[in-house]
Amino acid sequence: MSSLAGVSETALLAGENELLEREEELARLAAAIDAAAAGRGSVIYLEGPAGIGKTGLLDAARVLADRAGLSVHSARGGELERDFAYGIVRGLFERHLAEAEPAERRELLAGSAALAGPAIGFGGGPSLSAAETSGAVTHGLYWLTANLASRQPLLLAVDDVHWADRASLRFLVYLAARVEELPILLLSAARPREPNSDRVLLEALAAASGPEPIRPRVLSVEATAHLVAGRLGRAAAPEFSAACHQATGGNPFLLRELAGALRADGARGGAEEVGQIHDLGPNTVSRSLLLRLSAMPPAAGAIAAAVAVLGNDVELHHAAAFAEVELGAAALAVDSLADAEILSPRLPLNFVHPIVRSAVYLDLGPGERAAAHARAAGLLAANDGDPELIAPHVIHCAPAGERRFVELLRAAAAAALGRGAPETAAVYLRRAREEDESARADGELLCELGTAEYLTGEQQADAVAHLREGIALLDDPDRRAEAWLALSRTELSLDVPSAVAVLEEAVEDLAGHSGEWARRLEVELNCVGVTHADSFVRSAARIDALPELPGETPGERLVLANKAYRSGQAGKDLKKTVELCRRALAGDRLIAEEGLESSAVTQVLYVMYMADLTDEALAHAGAGLERAIARGSGWGFVSASGVRAALHYLAGDMLATEADSRQALELPGCPPFAVPFVSAFLALALVERGELEEADAVVAAAGCGPELPPIIHMELLLWARARLRAAQGRDGEALADLLDYGERCDRVGAHLPGIPWRGDAALLAARLGESKRARELSNDQLRRARAWGTGSAVGRALTVEGLVLGGEEGLGLLAEAIEALSSSPARLDQAKALVELGAAQRRAGHRREARERLREGMEAARRCGATALVDRAHEELVTAGARPRRLMFSGVESLTASESRVAAMAAEGMGNREIAQALFVTVKTVENHLGRAYAKLGIHSRDDLGVALQK
Numbered sequence: 001m002s003s004l005a006g007v008s009e010t011a012l013l014a015g016e017n018e019l020l021e022r023e024e025e026l027a028r029l030a031a032a033i034d035a036a037a038a039g040r041g042s043v044i045y046l047e048g049p050a051g052i053g054k055t056g057l058l059d060a061a062r063v064l065a066d067r068a069g070l071s072v073h074s075a076r077g078g079e080l081e082r083d084f085a086y087g088i089v090r091g092l093f094e095r096h097l098a099e100a101e102p103a104e105r106r107e108l109l110a111g112s113a114a115l116a117g118p119a120i121g122f123g124g125g126p127s128l129s130a131a132e133t134s135g136a137v138t139h140g141l142y143w144l145t146a147n148l149a150s151r152q153p154l155l156l157a158v159d160d161v162h163w164a165d166r167a168s169l170r171f172l173v174y175l176a177a178r179v180e181e182l183p184i185l186l187l188s189a190a191r192p193r194e195p196n197s198d199r200v201l202l203e204a205l206a207a208a209s210g211p212e213p214i215r216p217r218v219l220s221v222e223a224t225a226h227l228v229a230g231r232l233g234r235a236a237a238p239e240f241s242a243a244c245h246q247a248t249g250g251n252p253f254l255l256r257e258l259a260g261a262l263r264a265d266g267a268r269g270g271a272e273e274v275g276q277i278h279d280l281g282p283n284t285v286s287r288s289l290l291l292r293l294s295a296m297p298p299a300a301g302a303i304a305a306a307v308a309v310l311g312n313d314v315e316l317h318h319a320a321a322f323a324e325v326e327l328g329a330a331a332l333a334v335d336s337l338a339d340a341e342i343l344s345p346r347l348p349l350n351f352v353h354p355i356v357r358s359a360v361y362l363d364l365g366p367g368e369r370a371a372a373h374a375r376a377a378g379l380l381a382a383n384d385g386d387p388e389l390i391a392p393h394v395i396h397c398a399p400a401g402e403r404r405f406v407e408l409l410r411a412a413a414a415a416a417l418g419r420g421a422p423e424t425a426a427v428y429l430r431r432a433r434e435e436d437e438s439a440r441a442d443g444e445l446l447c448e449l450g451t452a453e454y455l456t457g458e459q460q461a462d463a464v465a466h467l468r469e470g471i472a473l474l475d476d477p478d479r480r481a482e483a484w485l486a487l488s489r490t491e492l493s494l495d496v497p498s499a500v501a502v503l504e505e506a507v508e509d510l511a512g513h514s515g516e517w518a519r520r521l522e523v524e525l526n527c528v529g530v531t532h533a534d535s536f537v538r539s540a541a542r543i544d545a546l547p548e549l550p551g552e553t554p555g556e557r558l559v560l561a562n563k564a565y566r567s568g569q570a571g572k573d574l575k576k577t578v579e580l581c582r583r584a585l586a587g588d589r590l591i592a593e594e595g596l597e598s599s600a601v602t603q604v605l606y607v608m609y610m611a612d613l614t615d616e617a618l619a620h621a622g623a624g625l626e627r628a629i630a631r632g633s634g635w636g637f638v639s640a641s642g643v644r645a646a647l648h649y650l651a652g653d654m655l656a657t658e659a660d661s662r663q664a665l666e667l668p669g670c671p672p673f674a675v676p677f678v679s680a681f682l683a684l685a686l687v688e689r690g691e692l693e694e695a696d697a698v699v700a701a702a703g704c705g706p707e708l709p710p711i712i713h714m715e716l717l718l719w720a721r722a723r724l725r726a727a728q729g730r731d732g733e734a735l736a737d738l739l740d741y742g743e744r745c746d747r748v749g750a751h752l753p754g755i756p757w758r759g760d761a762a763l764l765a766a767r768l769g770e771s772k773r774a775r776e777l778s779n780d781q782l783r784r785a786r787a788w789g790t791g792s793a794v795g796r797a798l799t800v801e802g803l804v805l806g807g808e809e810g811l812g813l814l815a816e817a818i819e820a821l822s823s824s825p826a827r828l829d830q831a832k833a834l835v836e837l838g839a840a841q842r843r844a845g846h847r848r849e850a851r852e853r854l855r856e857g858m859e860a861a862r863r864c865g866a867t868a869l870v871d872r873a874h875e876e877l878v879t880a881g882a883r884p885r886r887l888m889f890s891g892v893e894s895l896t897a898s899e900s901r902v903a904a905m906a907a908e909g910m911g912n913r914e915i916a917q918a919l920f921v922t923v924k925t926v927e928n929h930l931g932r933a934y935a936k937l938g939i940h941s942r943d944d945l946g947v948a949l950q951k
Contacts, residue, residue, distance in 0.1 A: 019053065019056050019057070019060060020219055020223040020226060020227060020252070021217070021219055021220060021223045022053065022056075022057060022060075022216065025046075025057055025214050025216060026057070026060060026064075028044065028214060029044065029057065029060065029061045029064060029187070029214075030064055032044055032185045032187075033061065033064050033065050033068050033070060033155065033185055034068065035185075036065075036068075036070060036153045036154070036155070036183050036184055036185040037068045037069060037070060037153050037183070038183075039153070039183045040180070040183070041179040041180050041181065041182045041183060041184040041185065041186070042179065042180065042185055042186070042209075043176045043179055043185075043186045043187075043205070043208040043209040043210075044185065044186070044187045044188075044209050044213075044214060045188055045189075045190070045205060045206040045208075045209040045213040045214070046058070046187070046188065046189035046190070046213065046214045046215075046216070047189070047190055047191075047192050047206065047213045047214070047215050048189075048191070048192070048215055048216050049191060049192070049251070050191055050253070050353075050354065050355050051251045051252060051253030051254050051353070051355060052216045052218070052251060052252065052253075053216045053252045053253070054159070054189035054190075054216065055159055055189065055353065056252070057189070057214070057216065058074075058157050058159050058187065058189055061155060061157060061185075061187055062074065062155065062157060065155035065185070068153075069152070069153065070152065070153045070154060070155045070185070071096075071148065071151075071152040071153070071154050071155070072154075072155045072157065073092045073093065073096065073148075073154060073155065073156050073157070074091065074092070074157045074158075074159070075087075075088045075089075075090075075091025075092045075157075075158050075159075075168075076091065076158070076159040076160050076312055076350075077158070077159070077160035077161055077162065077163030077164045077165075078160065078163055078311050078312040078354075079163055079311075079354075080310075080311040080312075080392050080393075080396070081163065081165065081311055081312055081392065082163045082164065082165050082196075083165065083391070083392045083395060083424055083427050083428075084165055084388060084389070084391075084392055084424070085119075085165055085167050085388065085415070085416040085419045085420075085421030085424040085425075086119040086120070086137075086165065086167050086168050086171075086419055086421065087164075087165045087168060088158055088161070088164045088165060088168035088169070088172070089119050089120060089141060089167070089168045089171060090119070090120055090121070091158075091313075092156055092158070093116075093120050093141075093144065093148075094120050094121065096148070097109075097120060097122050105122065107147070108144060108147045108148060109122060109144065109147075110147070111143060111913065111914070111917050112139060112140055112142075112143040112629070112632060112917040113140055113143040113144040113146075113147050114140060115136045115137060115139055115140025115141075115143075115631070115632040116137060116140035116141045116143070116144045117140070118133065118137055118418055118419045118420065119137045119140070119141060119167070119171075119419050119420070120141075120144075133417070133418065133419065133420035134167070134170070134420030134421070134422070134455070135420070135632060135633065135634040135635075136420065136631055136632030136633060136634075137167075137171075137419060137420040137632070138170055138171050138174050138420070139632040139634070139920070140632055141171045141174075141175075142171075142174060142175055142178065143917060145175060145182070145184070146182055146913075146922075146923065149182045149183050149184050150913075153183035153184065154182075154183065154184045154185070155184075155185050155187060156175075156184060156185070156186050156187065157187045157188070158172065158187070158188040158189070159188075159189050160189065160190070160191075160354060161188040161189060161190045161202070161205070162190040162191050162194040162197040162202060163194070163197070165421065165424060166198055166201070166421065166423045166424070167419065167420060167421035167423070167424065169198055169201045169202070169205070170201065172186065172188065172201075172205055173201050173204045173205050173208070176204075176205055176208035176209075177208060178922050179208075181922045181923070181924030181925065182922070182924075186208075188205060190202060190206075217250075218249055218250030218251060219245070219250040219251075219252055219255065220245075220250065221241060221242055221245050221250075223250075224241050224242075224244055224245040224248075224250060224255060225238070225241035227252065227255050227256065227259065228240070228241050228244050228255065228259045228269065229241075229269070231256060231259030231260055231262075231263055232259060232262070232263055232267070232268065232269045233263075234268065234269060235269065236269025236270075237269055237270050237271040238271075239271040239274055240269045240270060240271060240273060240274055240277070241269075243274045243277045244258055244259065244262075244277060247277050253353060253355060257288055257289075258277070258288075260288055260341070261287065261288035261291075262276065262277065264288065264291065264292070286359040286362075286363070289342065289356060289359045289360070290359065290363060292340045292342065293340075293342070293360070296333075296336055296337075296340065297333065297336070299323070299325045299329050299330065299332070299333040300333040300336050300337055300340075302323035302324070302325055302333075303319050303320070303323050303325060303330055303333045303334060303337065303349075304337055304342060304343070304360050305323065305360060305364060305372070306318075306319040306320075306322040306323040307319055307343065307349050307350070307351065307357075307360075308351070308357050308360040308361040308364070309322070309361070309364075309369070309372045309373060309376055309393075310322060310376060311392070312350055313348040313349070313350060314348055314349040314350070315347075315348050315349070316330060316331065316334065316347060316348070316349060319334075319349055321379065322375070322376060322379060334349065342356055342360075369396070370396065370397045370398045371397070373393040373394070373396040373397040374393070374394075374397035374398070374400065376393045377390050377393040377394045377397060377405065377408075380393070381404065381408060387408050387409075387411040387412040387415060388412045388415050388416065390408055390412070391408065391409055391412035391413075391428050394408060394409055394431065394435075395409075395427065395428065395431040399434045399435045399436070400435070401435065401436040401437075402435060402436070403435075403436060403438070405432075405435050406432045406435045406436060406438075406439045406445075409428040409429065409431055409432035409435070410428070410429065410432055410445065410448065412425075412428050413425035413426075413428040413429045413432070413448065413452065414448075416428065417451075417452060417455070422452045422453075422454075422455035422456045423452075423456050425448075425452040425455075426449060426452040426453050426456060426459065429445060429448055429449040429452055430449065432445060433445060433446075433449070441473065442473070443469075443470045443471070443472070443473025443474040443475075444470070444474070444479070445470070446466045446467070446469050446470030446473065447466070447467055447470035447471065447474065447479070447482075447483040447486070448470075449466045449470075450462075450463045450464070450465075450466035450467030450468075450469075450470055450483070450486065450487070450490070451463070451467070451483075451486045453466060454467075454486060454489065454490040460490055460494060463487075463490045464487065464490055464491065467483055467486055467487040467490065468487065470483055471483045471484060471487065471509075477510055477513040477515060477517075477518065478515050478516075478517040478518075479517075480509065480510065481506065481510055481513070481515070481517035481518045481520070481521045482517050484502065484503070484505075484506035484509070484510075484521055485506075485517075485520065485521055485524060487502050487506075488502045488503045488506065488521075488524060488525075488528070492528065495709075496528060496531060496532040496534075496535070496709070496711060497532060497534050497535065499528050500525065500528055500529050500532065500534070500535040500539075503521065503524060503525035503528060503529070504525060504538075506521050506525075507521060507522055507525055516553060516554070516555040519555035519556070519558070519559060520554075520555050520558060522542075522546075522559075523555070523558040523559060523561070523562055523600055524599075525539065525542070526539050526542055526543050526546075526562045527562065527565075527598075527599035527600050527603060528599070529542070530543070530565070530566070530569070530712070530748075530750075531599075531711050531712050531713060532709075532710060532711050532712075533710035533744065533747055533748050534710070536712075536747075536748035536749070536750065537748060537749070540566060540569075540748075540749065543562045543563060543565075543566040544566060546559055546562060546563060548560065548563060548580075551583050551584065551586060554590070554593045554594065557583075557584050557585075557586055557589065557590045557593070558584075558590070558594070558598070558600045560580055560583050560584035561584040561585075561590065561600035561601060561603065561604045562600060562603075563580050563584075564577060564580035564581045564583075564584050564603075564604050564607055565600070565603040565604060565606075565607055567580055567607070568581075568606075568607030568610055568611065568753075569607075569749070569750050569751060569752060570749075570751060571610075571751035571752065571753035571784060571787065571788045572787055572788065574611060574788055574789045574790060577607060577611055578608075578611055578613065581604050581607055581608050581611070581613070584600075584604050585601075585604060585620060588620060588623045590604075591620055591623045591624050591627065592623075592627065595624055595627045595628060595631075595633065595636045596621070596624035596625075596627075596628065596636050596639040596640040596643060597628075597633060597635050597636045597639060601624070602639055602642075602643055605617045605620055605621055605624075605643045605647075606643065606646065608620075609643075609646050609647050609650055609754055610752065610753050610754030610788075610790070610793075611790060612650075612790040612791060612792050612824050612825055612826075614647050614650055614651045614825035615825065617643075617647050618644065618647050618648075618651075621640050621643045621644045621647060622640075622644070624636065624639070624640040624643075625637065625640035625641065625644070628640055629917065629918050629920075634667055634670075634920070635671055637663075637664070637667060637920060638664045638667055638670050638671060638674050638678070639674065641660045641661070641663050641664035641678070642660070642661070642664050642674055642677055642678040642681070644656075644660040645657050645658075645660035645661040645664070645678060645681040645682070645685075646681050648660060649681050649684055649685060649828075650754065650792065650825060650826055651825045651826070651827060652825075652826060652827030652828030652829070652830070652831065652863075652864040652866070653827075653864060653865065654685045654688050654689055654828070654864055654865035654866055654897075655865040655895070655897045655900045655901075656897070656900075656901070657681055657682070657684070657685040657897075658682060658685045658686065658689070658897035659897035659898055659900065659901035660681075661678050661679070661681050661682035661685065662682065662897060662898060663898075663901075663919055663920070663921075664678045665678055665679065665682065666921075667920050675702050675703070676702045676703065676704070676708070676713070676714035676715075676716065676717040677713045677714065677716055677717075679698050679699065679701070679702035679717060679720070680702070680716040680717045680719065680720040681716075681720070682695075682698050683695040683698045683699050683702075683717075683720040683721070683723075683724060684719075684720050684723060685897075686698065687720075687723050687724050687727050687868070688828065688864070688865075688866040688867075688868055688869065689865060689866065689867045689868060690867045690868035690871065692724065692727055692728055695720075695724050696724060696728075699717065699720060699721045699724060702717055703717075704717040704718065704720075704721050710744060712744075712745070712748070712750055712752075715741055715744050715745070716755070718737045718738070718740055718741040718744075719737075719738070719741050719755055719757055719760075721734075721737050722734040722735075722737035722738045722741065722757070722760060722761075722764075723760065725737065726760070726763075726764060727868070731764050731767050731768055732768065734760075734764055735761055735764040735765060735768065738757050738760055738761040738764070739761060741757050742757055742758065742761070745757075751784060753784060753785065753788040753790070753793050754792070754793070756781060756793070756796045756797070756800070758777045758778070758780050758781035758784075759777070759778065759781045759796055759797060759799070759800035761777050762774045762775075762776075762777035762778040762781065762800050762804055763800060763803060763804070765777060766803070766804050771804075774804050775804060778797075778800050778801050778804040779801070781796075781797045781800060781801075782794075782797040782798065782800075782801050784797075785797035790824060791820045791821060791822075791823040791824030791826070792821065792824040792825065792826035792829060794817075794820045795817045795818070795819075795820035795821030795824060795826065795829060795830070795833065796817075796821075796826070796829050797817075798813050798814070798816050798817035798820060798833075799813075799814060799817040799821075799829070799832065799833045799836060801813050802814035802816075802817060802836070802837075802840070803836060803840075806840075808844075810840060811837065811840055811841065811844065814833060814836055814837040814840060815837060817833045817837075818830060818833045818834060818837060821833055827860060827863070827864055828860075828861070828864045828866055828869075830860060831857050831860035831861040831863075831864055831866065831869060832857070832861075832869060833857075834853050834854070834856045834857030834860060835853075835854060835857035835858070835861065835869060835872060835873045835876065837853045837857075838850045838851070838852075838853030838854035838856075838857055838873070838876060838880070839854070839876050841853060842854070842876060842879060842880045847880050847881055850876075850880045851877060851880050851881070851882045854873050854876050854877045854880060854882070855873075855877065855882070855884070857869070857873050858870055858873035858874060858877065858884070861873060862893065865893075891936065891937055891938070891948070892937070892948070892949055894936045895933055895936055895937075896932075898929055899929045899930075899932055899933045899936070900933075901919070902915055902919075902926055902929040902930055902933065903929070903930065903933040903937075903945055903949060904949060905918065905919075906930060906942045906945055907942070907945035907946045907949055912926045912927060912930070930942070933945075937949075
């Protein structure tokens with residue numbers, strides 16, 4: 001395909017609409033289109049005031065892209081359409097999908113792309129909560145775009161993006177961050193500092209285009225003379241052209257309108273006519289336009305007003321009906337308006353420029369505009385129109401006590417929430433409250449508004465006020481419980497104690513009500529309450545008082561999950577804890593019902609981690625991950641990945657721990673609440689792999705410090721930092737971290753038998769010469785481990801006890817530890833015990849036995865990916881007189897965590913696109929990981945992966 005960079009602007013557009021002095025801009029557009037055609041994506045952001053020529057450049061880009069073989073998808077923002085959820089997205093994709101053959105449409109919407117259904121009206125996708133929908137739809141739209149681009153390179157062109165609805169704008173920003181790996185040019189144009197635009201998202205979109213957006217400059221005096229001559233049909237005097245330039249500031253659109261008005265007034269461009277230019281004044285566009293309209297038949301004015309009120313892409317029959325003009329006459333009026341350069345010469349109907357639309361719209365006057373929108377809403381509603389298409393008109397008309405408009409706005413808000421656009425829903429619901437007196441005291445409507453405001457993530461104070469007001473007006477206890485739950489989650493976004501206070505108030509309000517929602521509310525209180533020091537004791541007591549329900553309903557299973565977590569935290573009755581876990585999960589029923597988005601479910605799996613049920617818990621976490629992927633749930637993905645990271649760490653698989661942790665943390669929008677927990681296990685894995693500098697960066701980025709909240713799962717970061725500091729030789733600081741962690745846990749009675757902080761502290765105390773403290777800590781851990789009874793807990797405690805005691809008694813305890821650990825999933829702890837026993841035997845002079853144990857430990861550590869332990873075992877072997885093979889990591893051992901994860905998935909038969917969707921990454925990222933894995937494994941295709949990974 002030949003390059004387009006040399007195409008001149010005059011070859012693209014001719015006559016009065018040619019692009020003047022835009023060679024640099026066109027060259028940049030052409031280069032980006034060439035790159036997209038070659039498979040390299042990019043983002044270009046055009047910015048400039050109204051009339052500067054942004055639309056002309058987008059038109060030129062569409063011509064260039066079409067010639068280069070790109071599939072062109074266009075959309076345009078509008079002042080009215082900014083409150084229509086996913087309006088821009090529909091403009092980009094809806095028509096293409098509607099015109100596609102059914103088989104092609106199914107392919108385009110396959111896999112994760114099905115999640116885009118709610119946004120574009122094709123397929124419903126899975127049933128999602130309102131909180132899940134926004135991220136899921138954005139993820140689905142990305143994959144729809146990727147599927148389209150896999151067939152043909154794309155130009156996605158969005159004009160007036162400053163008027164884009166927020167849901168669409170979120171998607172554009174999400175895509176912009178990933179477009180480099182797709183054959184796509186994402187081109188958008190915006191006015192700077194447009195009132196009511198979303199500056200944060202627009203700036204993110206602009207930033208994705210590189211250091212500098214394209215900012216078209218005003219035209220020079222020379223270009224002005226050329227343009228004026230074209231409009232007048234003759235060359236103008238230099239003084240005349242200079243005056244035109246001064247009057248318009250060189251703005252191309254204003255120049256054309258000024259020259260058109262001058263031509264209509266009979267000007268010929270002479271120097272003596274300069275005064276005529278100044279007489280026109282600053283309202284040239286409106287004056288010229290309205291003069292042209294007034295000279296046309298009444299039908300033309302009526303159609304122009306109809307299009308101004310109805311918005312972008314107006315169907316001819318809709319405009320005719322609104323204007324009360326017969327269809328044939330309306331068609332003739334449209335032709336006249338196109339000839340007069342008021343409407344574009346194509347269907348559906350649009351003005352030639354937003355400035356023109358504004359002039360016609362503002363000429364109606366505020367009262368007339370409001371009445372026109374009310375009439376438009378009434379006509380559409382009478383014809384059973386889509387509430388989401390009617391609602392933008394309702395919000396622009398004056399409240400008139402129309403109860404039907406209240407219900408229509410509520411229906412539109414519900415649809416917007418279903419599409420993942422809570423900001424739009426909130427706009428509709430606020431306007432619904434203004435429509436009549438009864439709406440202002442409607443508890444359901446208030447709760448709907450409060451929930452929408454909560455989901456925006458930015459209107460929490462309003463959400464709290466509206467939810468509280470709504471709850472007070474609700475009679476139905478189930479609805480009240482549901483609203484209380486929304487209010488608690490609003491408060492949880494601020495801090496845990498506030499959420500607990502709301503939930504305690506809610507439970508008291510619903511005392512005596514035993515419905516599913518009330519039970520769910522109490523479970524939420526318990527799940528949140530036991531995470532924080534201020535509420536742990538109260539919530540633990542409440543859980544202890546709960547009856548053991550049969551587990552026949554989701555609510556009952558959640559109660560059992562509460563009981564299981566509390567039993568695991570106590571660390572005393574392993575058998576009972578395991579029974580409660582299994583009853584709560586009921587196979588995978590609880591996973592299917594709630595997913596790992598539920599704190600109750602993740603808490604159960606964490607207890608299973610402490611109960612040595614690693615394989616069982618991993619299977620459940622895998623089911624939760626599959627559910628999250630199918631639903632496009634980012635929170636579910638992060639939660640499942642974080643739990644799997646913990647499980648893999650216990651099982652001694654450092655590569656899998658690292659891979660799961662990274663895929664959670666690298667997900668855009670990873671919830672801050674999850675970061676410390678996930679970062680803790682990533683840091684722990686990095687310490688075992690000897691990557692201390694990176695582990696330090698992970699811990700610091702996660703916010704471990706004096707201000708770490710007293711939230712139990714976040715405090716795991718202190719344990720991780722302690723192990724990091726110990727590996728760095730900072731024993732005193734490490735011991736201080738562990739004692740701080742222990743005090744926090746003891747303060748609330750959370751014993752957490754799966755976290756051996758006492759053993760770690762005992763070894764540090766021994767190294768620091770505090771033998772008494774070391775013995776106390778070691779004995780305490782062993783006592784608690786035996787009370788709990790898992791092989792991993794007992795084996796770890798015996799290892800520490802053996803090292804603290806030393807001598808022959810210590811050797812015996814280390815051997816006992818290895819035996820206990822052999823029946824547990826804790827492979828890394830077993831490897832550590834083997835190395836410690838070998839080192840102790842070497843120090844005791846038992847060199848032959850030492851070499852045997854050290855070789856076993858080194859191989860076990862190698863299988864775990866624990867390179868730091870491998871290095872230590874190697875050094876001990878050399879000291880013990882052995883000649884172990886040199887430590888050269890190659891093949892499988894040289895793979896990074898991400899490379900190993902992707903290679904394993906490919907070996908299982910998953911395609912690159914499937915892997916990318918499962919890991920929430922791009923196909924190019926998968927290809928890069930596989931390419932590096934092939935090189936390290938010495939293979940050339942995925943067919944060889946299965947064998948290579950077993951070596």
